[in-house]
Amino acid sequence: MKTDTVFKRAFNDALDLIAEWPVGETLPSENALATQLRVSRTTVRKVMAELSARSVIGGGGRQRIVSPAYTKTDRFPEVETVAMSDQVEKRFMEWMLRDNARPGTAINELELARRFGVATTSIREFLNRFQRFGLIERRPAGGWVLAGFTTGFALELFEIREMFELRSARDFVALPAHSLLWRKLEALREDHITLLREIDSRFHDFSDLDSRFHRLVNSASPNRFIDSFYDVITMIFHYHYQWNKHDERQRNEVAIREHLTFIDALISRDMEAVEAACWGHLASAKETLLRATSEQGMFAEAK
Amino acid sequence: MKTDTVFKRAFNDALDLIAEWPVGETLPSENALATQLRVSRTTVRKVMAELSARSVIGGGGRQRIVSPAYTKTDRFPEVETVAMSDQVEKRFMEWMLRDNARPGTAINELELARRFGVATTSIREFLNRFQRFGLIERRPAGGWVLAGFTTGFALELFEIREMFELRSARDFVALPAHSLLWRKLEALREDHITLLREIDSRFHDFSDLDSRFHRLVNSASPNRFIDSFYDVITMIFHYHYQWNKHDERQRNEVAIREHLTFIDALISRDMEAVEAACWGHLASAKETLLRATSEQGMFAEAK
DNA sequence: AAATTGTATCTTATAGAAAAAAGACAAGCT
DNA sequence: AGCTTGTCTTTTTTCTATAAGATACAATTT
Numbered sequence: 001m002k003t004d005t006v007f008k009r010a011f012n013d014a015l016d017l018i019a020e021w022p023v024g025e026t027l028p029s030e031n032a033l034a035t036q037l038r039v040s041r042t043t044v045r046k047v048m049a050e051l052s053a054r055s056v057i058g059g060g061g062r063q064r065i066v067s068p069a070y071t072k073t074d075r076f077p078e079v080e081t082v083a084m085s086d087q088v089e090k091r092f093m094e095w096m097l098r099d100n101a102r103p104g105t106a107i108n109e110l111e112l113a114r115r116f117g118v119a120t121t122s123i124r125e126f127l128n129r130f131q132r133f134g135l136i137e138r139r140p141a142g143g144w145v146l147a148g149f150t151t152g153f154a155l156e157l158f159e160i161r162e163m164f165e166l167r168s169a170r171d172f173v174a175l176p177a178h179s180l181l182w183r184k185l186e187a188l189r190e191d192h193i194t195l196l197r198e199i200d201s202r203f204h205d206f207s208d209l210d211s212r213f214h215r216l217v218n219s220a221s222p223n224r225f226i227d228s229f230y231d232v233i234t235m236i237f238h239y240h241y242q243w244n245k246h247d248e249r250q251r252n253e254v255a256i257r258e259h260l261t262f263i264d265a266l267i268s269r270d271m272e273a274v275e276a277a278c279w280g281h282l283a284s285a286k287e288t289l290l291r292a293t294s295e296q297g298m299f300a301e302a303k
Numbered sequence: 304m305k306t307d308t309v310f311k312r313a314f315n316d317a318l319d320l321i322a323e324w325p326v327g328e329t330l331p332s333e334n335a336l337a338t339q340l341r342v343s344r345t346t347v348r349k350v351m352a353e354l355s356a357r358s359v360i361g362g363g364g365r366q367r368i369v370s371p372a373y374t375k376t377d378r379f380p381e382v383e384t385v386a387m388s389d390q391v392e393k394r395f396m397e398w399m400l401r402d403n404a405r406p407g408t409a410i411n412e413l414e415l416a417r418r419f420g421v422a423t424t425s426i427r428e429f430l431n432r433f434q435r436f437g438l439i440e441r442r443p444a445g446g447w448v449l450a451g452f453t454t455g456f457a458l459e460l461f462e463i464r465e466m467f468e469l470r471s472a473r474d475f476v477a478l479p480a481h482s483l484l485w486r487k488l489e490a491l492r493e494d495h496i497t498l499l500r501e502i503d504s505r506f507h508d509f510s511d512l513d514s515r516f517h518r519l520v521n522s523a524s525p526n527r528f529i530d531s532f533y534d535v536i537t538m539i540f541h542y543h544y545q546w547n548k549h550d551e552r553q554r555n556e557v558a559i560r561e562h563l564t565f566i567d568a569l570i571s572r573d574m575e576a577v578e579a580a581c582w583g584h585l586a587s588a589k590e591t592l593l594r595a596t597s598e599q600g601m602f603a604e605a606k
Numbered sequence: 607a608a609a610t611t612g613t614a615t616c617t618t619a620t621a622g623a624a625a626a627a628a629g630a631c632a633a634g635c636t
Numbered sequence: 637a638g639c640t641t642g643t644c645t646t647t648t649t650t651c652t653a654t655a656a657g658a659t660a661c662a663a664t665t666t
């Protein structure tokens with residue numbers, strides 16, 4: 001049976017919406033709400049029904065209003081709003097990075113299913129999708145082995161990343177002056193400066209900025225295989241940022257400055273400066289990731 | 304319920320084995336057979352039981368012999384020996400390349416399941432695994448769209464391929480003289496010459512040789528992301544060779560000669576010659592693929 | 607008439623089950 | 637003692653079923 005995480009997330013979002021809606025005003029139409037909450041009308045109606053049942057809203061048909069007797073009602077807990085597939089990914093990464101899982105370990109679908117409390121179907125689906133990230137491998141006999149987040153993995157990742165990033169930077173510099181991307185780069189530059197100013201409180205926001213920057217550079221000459229490779233990087237860095245808290249603020253500040261050097265080099269169209277900035281940034285990103293792989297015990301290479 | 308394609312293939316293989324076994328001699332042990340037939344003992348026993356039931360073999364326990372009264376028995380048809388997942392892939396490629404399917408088409412799991420006569424689970428599994436090839440894309444809402452085997456796809460594919468191949472060729476040339484790979488290259492060179500001599504009858508065998516050559520070049524400095532990318536190329540060329548019969552013999556002969564030029568350049572360690580040979584070969588491979596994409600109507604770009 | 611809601615249908619995500627195949631262990635043979 | 641076979645257990649593959657959610661169409665309101 002499908003989980004109702006979509007409904008629960010929409011319900012919570014609807015509560016936020018209602019909190020700012022004048023009591024007595026009729027609510028937007030179902031279609032409008034569907035667009036705002038990014039779900040189908042079917043789900044909107046289910047949310048409205050639940051809100052009615054909890055007397056958060058009153059009136060029926062096209063006269064739905066925020067109930068005058070509106071009292072705070074319980075939101076659904078966050079965990080229940082994230083899709084099963086995302087939860088499986090998260091749990092798997094935890095299992096791989098936190099628990100014992102050494103490279104070479106056989107992956108047992110049934111055991112993972114039991115451990116995560118989901119059906120085997122969900123595990124299979126996850127493994128099939130996750131395969132492309134290169135952290136697991138299919139055995140010819142059937143079944144999977146953990147390739148693991150090893151030093152070798154990080155080195156291979158960065159070898160490709162260097163090729164792609166340099167190629168994209170070159171194409172970016174060759175962009176015509178009137179290209180929209182220059183303006184986007186300009187905007188992103190501002191975002192960097194803003195974040196740098198507020199680094200002490202907002203250093204967590206760097207992860208997202210990082211991904212946006214590199215994807216913008218790549219968008220100069222789109223290539224689906226490069227985009228797809230960036231999904232790997234995004235995933236790795238997502239978990240890396242999430243778990244490696246050591247020196248986080250400091251690391252991010254350095255990276256922002258490197259980005260700015262890179263951006264300025266791009267704007268100057270000086271390809272030599274671009275290459276230098278690109279190498280510099282990648283070298284330090286690589287070093288950070290490699291340090292993480294050896295700092296934590298479970299990252300040791302198995303052979 | 305799982306299909307018994309493994310059993311059926313093993314059964315057919317066992318028949319081949321028995322055809323060359325002296326009547327009256329006791330057969331190899333179950334373990335030995337399991338290794339030879341590349342299945343588990345469980346399956347070997349099932350095969351033996353079936354062979355017994357059909358009186359192809361006689362005696363029991365460790366005294367199994369080819370029955371003196373052995374008569375030819377029906378093999379299982381080829382189709383029943385290929386795994387469901389492989390069949391789904393084949394049918395999907397047919398649907399995409401032969402039938403109507405235009406890029407941008409929404410992919411309907413249920414419809415495909417009905418069309419292919421399998422459960423939706425099999426379709427889902429296929430789509431999840433197949434995603435990495437870049438021919439389909441997941442929609443945020445859920446569901447899939449066909450990206451399709453378009454000209455754009457081929458161009459993007461070759462952009463990456465050029466980067467990877469050149470990089471690997473460079474690393475290959477830098478290999479120490481005593482490396483095992485030089486000998487493997489030498490052997491592969493011989494295989495090329497042999498095939499060239501028998502090209503008129505064996506031109507179909509080129510597909511496999513092509514894949515072996517390029518994977519050997521890449522093995523000079525292994526990188527899982529490059530290997531994974533080669534899976535895409537192998538898959539594409541597999542279907543391309545299978546369906547584009549036009550000028551096949553001629554095309555393959557040209558490609559073999561290009562490979563030989565490439566190989567000789569590698570052996571000479573002359574990086575300039577290597578680059579030239581590499582570019583030359585890739586340019587012609589690209590042209591072939593691009594011509595295929597425009598020759599056949601369904602490859603037209605949709606926008 | 608256009609937008610909105612009500613209703614029915616189709617599609618996807620997930621569970622659960624069962625057969626096939628692999629693997630583990632015990633017993634038997636040489 | 638080391639293979640070999642018999643038996644039992646575990647794991648993977650594949651099917652069917654069902655609730656959640658999306659989409660299409662009909663009815664209704666303004």
